[in-house]
Amino acid sequence: GAGVSQSPRYKVAKRGQDVALRCDPISGHVSLFWYQQALGQGPEFLTYFQNEAQLDKSGLPSDRFFAERPEGSVSTLKIQRTQQEDSAVYLCASSRVRDPHRPGEQYFGPGTRLTVT
């Protein structure tokens, strides 16, 4: 079946531009996560949605970062006034409702590689 998809796969932005990254989770998955992965490092948590509710945004690095999931399916991560330190791969993951037996089974998309010049 279809997995998590993200678009665009690659994005080059000039410093100061706004960008919007899209995530299409697996159909029916309640939970949606955004992670940021710098080169050579593990992914770092940004924010979490359960359906349309953003329950945790503690990982967002600044108020330039904003995420939404208005209808509980597709999500958009927006970065305003991009800076060079925002260059990274942005990963989206989705999972079913919390499964006490398999809480770690998140399905990741391929990521969007953002390069800020």
Next chain:
Amino acid sequence: GESVGLHLPTLSVQEGDNSIINCAYSNSASDYFIWYKQESGKGPQFIIDIRSNMDKRQGQRVTVLLNKTVKHLSLQIAATQPGDSAVYFCAEIPLSGGYNKLIFGAGTRLAVHP
């Protein structure tokens, strides 16, 4: 695709050998641990998981060992194949999270040589 793990430690093995990848985790209150595999240009892929009340779990060709005393996790891959070449990350879920927030550790690149 983009390169993952350019500056990560590398484990080089011969095809057919067994591989052991190690990870130290930080939070003694974590309840759940997972190994993910990440190939270049792709997102992490779930491999195997283990709860904190277990010390060993086996899957197909993979075994995860958990030593809570020293906060150490390892992934053993039997009969390593070229398709196993990737970056491997351990991840933990803290008890206090209330949901499935993953905390990833530093990765290890596995290079399998024919």
